[in-house]
Amino acid sequence: xxxxxxxxxxxxxxxxxxxxxxxxxxxxxxxxxxxxxxxxxxxxxxxxxxxxxxxxxxxxxxxxxxxxxxxxxxxxxxxxxxxxxxxxxxxxxxxxxxxxxxxxxxxxxxxxxxxxxxxxxxxxxxxxxxxxxxxxxxxxxxxxxxxxxxxxxxxxxxxxxxxxxxxxxxxxxxxxxxxxxxxxxxxxxxxxxxxxxxxxxxxxxxxxxxxxxxxxxxxxxxxxxxxxxxxxxxxxxxxxxxxxxxxxxxxxxxxxxxxxxxxxxxxxxxxxxxxxxxxxxxxxxxxxxxxxxxxxxxxxxxxxxxxxxxxxxxxxxxxxxxxxxxxxxxxxxxxxxxxxxxxxxxxxxxxxxxxxxxxxxxxxxxxxxxxxxxxxxxxxxxxxxxxxxxxxxxxxxxxxxxxxxxxxxxxxxxxxxxxxxxxxxxxxxxxxxxxxxxxxxxxxxxxxxxxxxxxxxxxxxxxxxxxxxxxxxxxxxxxxxxxxx
Amino acid sequence: xxxxxxxxxxxxxxxxxxxxxxxxxxxxxxxxxxxxxxxxxxxxxxxxxxxxxxxxxxxxxxxxxxxxxxxxxxxxxxxxxxxxxxxxxxxxxxxxxxxxxxxxxxxxxxxxxxxxxxxxxxxxxxxxxxxxxxxxxxxxxxxxxxxxxxxxxxxxxxxxxxxxxxxxxxxxxxxxxxxxxxxxxxxxxxxxxxxxxxxxxxxxxxxxxxxxxxxxxxxxxxxxxxxxxxxxxxxxxxxxxxxxxxxxxxxxxxxxxxxxxxxxxxxxxxxxxxxxxxxxxxxxxxxxxxxxxxxxxxxxxxxxxxxxxxxxxxxxx
Numbered sequence: 001x002x003x004x005x006x007x008x009x010x011x012x013x014x015x016x017x018x019x020x021x022x023x024x025x026x027x028x029x030x031x032x033x034x035x036x037x038x039x040x041x042x043x044x045x046x047x048x049x050x051x052x053x054x055x056x057x058x059x060x061x062x063x064x065x066x067x068x069x070x071x072x073x074x075x076x077x078x079x080x081x082x083x084x085x086x087x088x089x090x091x092x093x094x095x096x097x098x099x100x101x102x103x104x105x106x107x108x109x110x111x112x113x114x115x116x117x118x119x120x121x122x123x124x125x126x127x128x129x130x131x132x133x134x135x136x137x138x139x140x141x142x143x144x145x146x147x148x149x150x151x152x153x154x155x156x157x158x159x160x161x162x163x164x165x166x167x168x169x170x171x172x173x174x175x176x177x178x179x180x181x182x183x184x185x186x187x188x189x190x191x192x193x194x195x196x197x198x199x200x201x202x203x204x205x206x207x208x209x210x211x212x213x214x215x216x217x218x219x220x221x222x223x224x225x226x227x228x229x230x231x232x233x234x235x236x237x238x239x240x241x242x243x244x245x246x247x248x249x250x251x252x253x254x255x256x257x258x259x260x261x262x263x264x265x266x267x268x269x270x271x272x273x274x275x276x277x278x279x280x281x282x283x284x285x286x287x288x289x290x291x292x293x294x295x296x297x298x299x300x301x302x303x304x305x306x307x308x309x310x311x312x313x314x315x316x317x318x319x320x321x322x323x324x325x326x327x328x329x330x331x332x333x334x335x336x337x338x339x340x341x342x343x344x345x346x347x348x349x350x351x352x353x354x355x356x357x358x359x360x361x362x363x364x365x366x367x368x369x370x371x372x373x374x375x376x377x378x379x380x381x382x383x384x385x386x387x388x389x390x391x392x393x394x395x396x397x398x399x400x401x402x403x404x405x406x407x408x409x410x411x412x413x414x415x416x417x418x419x420x421x422x423x424x425x426x427x428x429x430x431x432x433x434x435x436x437x438x439x440x441x442x443x444x445x446x447x448x449x450x451x452x453x454x455x456x457x458x459x460x461x462x463x464x465x466x467x468x469x470x471x472x473x474x475x476x477x478x479x480x481x482x483x484x485x
Numbered sequence: 486x487x488x489x490x491x492x493x494x495x496x497x498x499x500x501x502x503x504x505x506x507x508x509x510x511x512x513x514x515x516x517x518x519x520x521x522x523x524x525x526x527x528x529x530x531x532x533x534x535x536x537x538x539x540x541x542x543x544x545x546x547x548x549x550x551x552x553x554x555x556x557x558x559x560x561x562x563x564x565x566x567x568x569x570x571x572x573x574x575x576x577x578x579x580x581x582x583x584x585x586x587x588x589x590x591x592x593x594x595x596x597x598x599x600x601x602x603x604x605x606x607x608x609x610x611x612x613x614x615x616x617x618x619x620x621x622x623x624x625x626x627x628x629x630x631x632x633x634x635x636x637x638x639x640x641x642x643x644x645x646x647x648x649x650x651x652x653x654x655x656x657x658x659x660x661x662x663x664x665x666x667x668x669x670x671x672x673x674x675x676x677x678x679x680x681x682x683x684x685x686x687x688x689x690x691x692x693x694x695x696x697x698x699x700x701x702x703x704x705x706x707x708x709x710x711x712x713x714x715x716x717x718x719x720x721x722x723x724x725x726x727x728x729x730x731x732x733x734x735x736x737x738x739x740x741x742x743x744x745x746x747x748x749x750x751x752x753x754x755x756x757x758x759x760x761x762x763x764x765x766x767x768x769x770x771x772x773x774x775x776x777x778x779x780x781x782x783x784x785x786x787x788x789x790x791x792x793x794x795x796x797x798x799x800x801x802x
Contacts, residue, residue, distance in 0.1 A: 118549040124552070139550035141550050285748055297636055299636055432550070436769060452749060470564060477546070
C-alpha cells in the first residue's frame, strides 16, 4: 500500500487545503514583500535603532519629525558614563526654560547613530541638533556651516584644539560641518600587578615592550592582551594608533591615499605577531564594550580605551580598579607615539533645523557649561576649547580625582594626552573618505585578515589601499576631499 | 399619469443608482478590487516606493549626507563588484542561507510530527517552539550575543566540564571563522524554525486520516508511512515553508550585524549586512543599494518558483 502513488482525492484534498488561486497571489506576494522589505531596509536606511526620550520634558510629543517654533530637538548618544546624561538632560531642560524654548533630548546607543542619522537625512526631517562621537563628515553637504559659532567660541573661550578642529572642519571646503565641543583621550589601560610580575611595573612604553611583556603575561598567568580587530570603534582606533606609531597613515596632509607603505606593512605584521603571542581569537568578534568587560572581569592585562572601563571597574570590581593604571600612546620603531582621540563629540545642525539662532545659542551655552559637563562625565570628556576655567579645573581633578581613584593622582597622566592624541584622519583632516574607511572597518579587517592568516601583510595592505583609493575617488568627485590620488 | 404613478416612477428613478451601486458591489470584480485596494496601496507605499528608490539609488552616486542625485549608470555596480570582499560576501550569503534552511527542513519535519502527537504538556512545548518567532530578531540576536560572548558564555563552562577545553580556556565561538559561521547558521535556524514548523504542522493535520488508516491496515510501519505517505504529501508544504525561510534568512542583516559584525574579518559578512555597512555606516548609499540589489534576482526567482508551483498544482487539481 505504501508503495502506491498518491491517491487522487487525497492529493486534491491536500492541494485544495493548501493552495487556492487567491492564496497563490498572497503567497507569491508575501515572498516578494518579505524580500523587498529586506532589500529596502538595507538600501533605504532604516537600520535597527531604538531611541528613548530621556529629557523627561513635556514637549516630547513631537517625536522625531518636524519641530515647533519654540522647540529644539536634540539627538545624542547614551553616554558611556551615565551621570553625564543625567546632568545634561536636566541642564538642557533648564536652559530651555530660561530661554523660552522647549528642549527635547533623545538618547540612543552610539552604534545606532549612523542609521538613525541616515534615516533623518533621507526624510529631511528630524532633530535640530545631532551629536556624533566620531567625525560626522559625510553629512557636510546637508548641514549648516557652524563657522560663526566656532569663531565666537574661540573669541570667548580660547583656541580649539587642532585635532578637534580637524574632526569637525573640512579645510578643502572651508566649512565647519560640525561643532566639536569635547574629546576623550584613548590611553593604554593596564593591570599593574601583572606587568610588575614581568618586570614592567610602569607598563610598556613601546609596542615592542607590549609584545614581549604581553606574551610573557599570557604564558605565565594565562591573561591576554585586548586590542580588538573587529567591526567596532575601538578596533579602528587601535589600528590607526599602531600604523601612525610605525610611521604609516591612510592619507597624507594633502589628503592623498598613502596607506600602502612599508611602515603600514610592518605595523600589520606586528599586529599579527601580537595576536599570535599575546591575544586570543576573541578580539575578532568584539563589540565596543568587550575590551571594557574583559578588563573589568580581570581577564585582560592591557587594553586601549578611555577611562570608562576603569570607571566601570571602580563601581563593580574595586579590587581590579585599584590595579588598573594608565599609559600614554606607545612608541613605534621610530619613536613616534600617537593615539587616536577616543571619542570626539560633535554636533551637526541639519539644514531642516528650525530655530537656528536658538540652536547656536544652545551650543554656546553648552560650551559655557563645559566645567560641569566635564565633571559630570567623571573626567571622560575633555574640553575641545582651551577655556582656562575648565582646563585649570580639569588639571586639578586629574591630579586629585574627585571620583575616588587610588592613588588620587592616577589619572594625572591624562593631562599630557593632548600631546600624544590626534584625529582619525591624521596627518590630514577627518574628511568623509576617512569617515567611510573608519565606519566600514577597512583597517581593522585588514589587520584581522593578516592575523588570521587569511592573507599576507603585503596583500592585505595593498587590498585595503585599493579600497581606500576607491572611497577617496568617490568623495573627491563630490569635491569634499582634497588631494589628487 | 396619475400623481401616485408619477411619485412611484420618480422614486424608482431615484432608487436606480443606489441599486446599481449595490449590484456593482455584489460583483466579484468590483468587490474584490475594493477589498484588495488597501493592501495594494500599502504595498505600493511601504514596499514599492522604497524598492524603486533603492533601484534609483543604485544607479546614482547618492550619499547619506546629500540629496543630490547624479545618474552614475552601472558605475556603482562596478564599484560594488570590484570590492575585494564582495565574492566572499556573496558566498557567505548562500552558505548561511543554504545550510540553515537545510537544517530547518529536517528539524521542522521532526518537530511537526512530534507536536502532532498526543503527549502531556504539548501546549507548553508548542509555546516554547513558537517563542523564537515571537521574539524580535534584534532582541534574539542580542540574547545570542550574550550567550556566545567570549568571556561570559556558559558554553565555556560546559566545554570545560566535558574536557573539550582546558581550565581557563575559551571556546571563542565568534572568534573563529568556522565557529562564527556555525553560530550565525544556528541562530538563523533557531529563528526561522518556528514558522516552518507551524506551516508543516498545518499541512500534517490536513492529511486525510483514512489514507493513514488504510496504510496501517495494509501493514505499513511507522517509517514506511512516514517516507511513503506523509512526507511525500507534505513535500509541497515543506517547500513553501522553506521558501519563506530562505527569503527571511537571505535578506536578514540583524543577526550578522549584531552577532559578529561580519567578522572575524569578513568571514560571516552577508549581502544584507554588507549593504548596511557600506550604505548606512559608511555613508555610501548608492553602493549600499547596489549591494542590496544583488539579492533581488534570487528573491524574484524564488517568488516565481512559488507562483509557478502553486499555479501548476491548481491546474492539476
